Amino acid sequence: MTNKVKRLYFYTTATLLSALAIALVLIALDENIIYFYSPSEINQSEDGTLLRVGGLVKDGSLKIGSDLGTKFIIEDNTAEVSVIYNGILPDLFREGQGIVAEGKFIDNLFIANEIVAKHDENYMPKEVYESLKNK
Amino acid sequence: MIALTGNILLIFALLSSIVTLFFAKVPVIDGHKKYKFASLFGTFQFLFILFSYILLTYGFVISDFSLVTVWQNSEIQKPLIYKITGVWGNHEGSMLLWLLILSICLFFIIKYDKKIPKSVQLNTIAIQTSIIFAFLLFILFTSNPFALQLPIPIDGVGLNTLLQDPGLIIHPPLLYIGYVGYSVLFSYSVAIMLENKLTDNWARWIEKWAYISWIALTLGICIGSWWAYYELGWGGWWFWDPVENASLLPWITGTALIHSLLNYKSTGQHRDWTLLLSILTFSFSLIGTFLVRSGILTSVHSFASDPQRGLWILIILSFFIFFSLFIFLRNLQKDSEKKDFVFLRRGTFILINNYLLMVSVVVIFFGMMYPLLLEAITGDRIxxxxxxxxxxxxxxxxxxxxxxxxxxxxxxxxxxTQLAVKRLMISFVITIFLIIAMQLVIYENADAFHLLLISLAIWIFIVSIVDLLPRNLSKFRIEFSELRRKNLPIIGSRITHMAFGIMIFGIIYASAYSENKDLKMNLGDKIQIDRFELQYDGFGTHIGENYDDLQINFSLIKDDKKIANMTPAKRFFRKSGDITTEASIHKYYFDHMYITVGEVQEQFIYASVSYKPFVRFIWLGGFLMAFGVLFKTLFRSKIFGTSNA
Incomplete structure (x- = not known):
């Protein structure tokens, strides 16, 4: 093979691999983006899609059950979502505090698999802050 | 007093940088004088910034609450070490640290890189100075650590409690040395491009900086990951958080750069690509800073964010990136001679390395920016x-x-070569043998994907060791002395490659075979996890310097024998009332038993218990990687002497 042909092979392979990478990225992205909603935007009957809900934990709504189960309500000024979470709550989880829950709706209940409350005491998750501001 | 002096020092530094630029770039002054004065005022910049930094530290130590920054981020009761390191635990102070490192780099360029032609040197000083100038303006106008407030409050607000941790002492400075170290590569690269007649030595001049920055960045990322692992209480070591990604991007391009420099040094090929990589690496450092400081990406690293700061950094960022790319495009060189295209040689593999690393950068960067992009276009938040x-x-x-x-x-x-084929074959056989042995010893059934990755980790490890064996056993002695003299830097590279294998092994093994239990435990309850039993023995208290711990006592039991006490805690900070979770980690060979505690009641507790096999390999690998490059750096300069350094 001449140098030219060898080089051609080399760069063709590189291009094909890049195309493959792009395809993979788009597929991976499509399956792994998680939409964020505030309680008033959400369609509670949409079962089974992984999503994030963010708002304030309603005062007096936190109920600690047996075996790690906790139940609480996330609200914005107009709507509420009931959340069930099995697991250990983060340190900054408090009533009245802004949080984001990630999980799925099953029969109008939001089953969270992750609760995100951020580091800083004064820090309101950005999405929550913006969705409350717009109210 | 501190506020006034601090501001004056920063303004003097600003003036010095203007004077430096003047001497470096105004053509009427004769060459020797130019260099002398530019160096002098460059040193002044460094000194003024150093003094202002020391002054701010002093302000923190004596708790001078007339400074807004000190008031917001410190308190009288805080332990001394966190007063000193708390300087970089906030936005203003950390930007001053960033600036200090920039100016230290400038000082090193002036003081130690003397063998480099004066014209290149002068341009390098000028470019480094303009970066310093831009950040000085940024600090003075948007993030002044010496901002004054009256009346003076009696006590400060206090340091964010999660930051009061040994991690704060080393993680930010190392990370910043890494980020900012790349500014030197940037300055040199642009200076080299501005120079039309090129000597081929430039790869040697900048190599040292590529190594040092890479070492610091690697250590910084490792320590950050370790800190998050034990402090955030989730037991994860990497979250693909935007800020983590922001530090990973320059690390990846920095890795590509090191390899590309080797290629250029040995073959003289891909000069432009190498220069572009140095520009890209520092650009990613700046982009990282921009993303963190502007707060446009939601992240665990949330210093108070201010859109105006983001805008400033965006301007600085765009200016330096476009400026350097413009010079780059103007000075593009055709690879002077097209050599024979031989596929199976080292250069090709370095090209492939660079290609794969750049693809990684693109996909990570894309995933990181996609939420911003989508929100801007459709308004969806994802x-x-x-x-x-x-x-x-x-x-x-x-x-x-x-x-x-x-x-x-x-x-x-x-x-x-025959030797290479032989060695690779030997390594391949050993690897296969080890994998089969491992499958027999370990009872878990690995799925194909994890098994493949673990095998590859072993493959990397084995080949790197086999490659260090002497080439010809009968000539072992000669080889050995040759090895000592000439091949020490090679040993460094192999250690780093080997360490990468160790790290991959740890990552995959710990992700695939960790066992985690979240559960409720009553007093005296025992649970089984991996080969261990864990018993809950009740709780006690411990008084710390500015906090109280509620300690939960566990006994770790193996084969009916107690092997350790484990005491995870809830830490209550007296002043702020913040609560943090302190994990308890027991080391067992290369494994970790990891406990955190959630809700604590009279009768029961909620605990999260994990057993993470080989998790220590992750950091061991990371530190070894840095060590390998350090080894290479040290012996490289010994062998080549400072003349080429």
């Missing part, structure tokens, strides 16, 4: 889950892992 990153990075890591040990076995010029 998160790109960690799964995305795992899915797209895994195939790239697999390719890298297959090829990475092969490249160093090849020569720069020819196709395969």
């Amino acid at each position: 998160t790109v889950g960690p799964k995305y990153f795992n899915i797209v990075i895994a195939p790239l890591v697999i390719l890298i892992a297959i090829l990475m040990p092969i490249g160093p076995n090849l020569t720069w010029k020819d196709n395969w």
Whole structure:
């Protein structure tokens, strides 16, 4: 093979691999983006899609059950979502505090698999802050 | 007093940088004088910034609450070490640290890189100074650490409690040395491009900086990951958080740069690509800073964010990136001679390395920016889950892992040598043997994907060791003395490659075989986890300097014998009332038993218990990687002497 042909092979392979990478990225992205909603935007009957809900934990709504189960309500000024979470709550989880829950709706209940409350005491998750501001 | 002096020092530094630029760039002054004065005022910049930094530290130590920054981030009761390191635990102070490191770099350029031609040197000083100038303006106008307030409050607000941790002492400075170290490569690269007549030595001049920055960045990232692992209480070591990604991007391009420099040094090929990589690496450092400081990406690293700061950094960022790319495009050189295209030589593998690394950069960067992009276009707010990153990075890591040990076995010029083939075959056989042995010993059934990655980790490890064996056993002695003299830097490279294998092994093993239990425990309850039993023995208290711990006592039991006490805690900070969770970690060979505690009641507690086999390999690998490059750096300069350094 001449140098030219060898080089051609080399760069063709590189291009094909890049195309493959792009395809993979788009597929991976499509399956792994998680939409964020505030309680008033959400369609509670949409079962089974992984999503994030963010708002304030309603005062007096936190109920600690047996075996790690906790139940609480996330609200914005107009709507509420009931959340069930099995697991250990983060340190900054408090009533009245802004949080984001990630999980799925099953029969109008939001089953969270992750609760995100951020580091800083004064820090309101950005999405929550913006969705409350717009109210 | 501190406020006034601090501001004056910063303004003096600003003036010095203007004078430096003047002497470096105004053409009427004669050459020697130019260099002398530019160096002098460059040193002044460094000194003024150093003094202002020391002054701010002093302000923190004596708790001068007339400074807004000190008031917001410190308190009288805070332990001394966190007063000193708390300087970089906030936005203003950390930007001053960033600036200090920039100016230290400038000082080193002036003081120690004397063998480099004066014209290149002068341009380098000028470019480094203009970066300092831009950040000085940024600090003075948007993030002044010496901002004054009256009346003076009696006590400060206090340091964010999660930051009061040994991690704060070393993680930020190392990370910043890494980020900012790349500014030197940037300045040199642009200066080299401005120079039309090129000597081929430039790769040697900047190599040292590429190594040092890479070492610091690697250590910084490792320590950050370790800190998050034990402090955030989730037991994860990497979250694909935007800020983590922001530090990973310059690390990846920095890695590509090191390899590309080797290639250029040995073959003289891909000069432009190498220069572009140095520009890119510092650009990613700036982009990282921009993303963190502007707060446009939701992240765990949330210093108070201010859109105006983001705008400033965006301006600085765009200016330096476009400026350097413009010079780059103007000075593009055709590879002077097209050599024979030989596929199986080291240079090709370095090209493939660079290609794969750049693809990683693109997919990570894309995943990181996609939420911003989508929100700007459709208004939808989304998160790109960690799964995305795992899915797209895994195939790239697999390719890298297959090829990475092969490249160093090849020569720069020819196709395969017999020796290389022999060694790779030997390594391959050993690897297969080890994997089979491992499968027999370990009872868990690995799925194919994890098994493949673990095998590749072993492959990297084995080839790197086999490659260090003497070439010819009968000539072992001669080889050995030659090895000592000439090949020490090579040992460094192999250690780093080997360490990468160790790290991959740890990552995959710990993700695949960790066992985690979240559960409720009553007093005296015992649970089974992996080969251990864990018993809850009740709780006690412990008084710390500015906090009280509620300690939960566990006994770790193996084969009916107690082997350790474990005491995770809830830490209550007296002043702020903040609560943090302190994990308890027991080391067992290379494994960790990891406990955190949630709700604590009279009768019961909620605990999260994990057993993470080989998790220590992750950091061991990371530190060894840095060590390997350090080894290479030290012996490189010994062998080549300072003349080429």
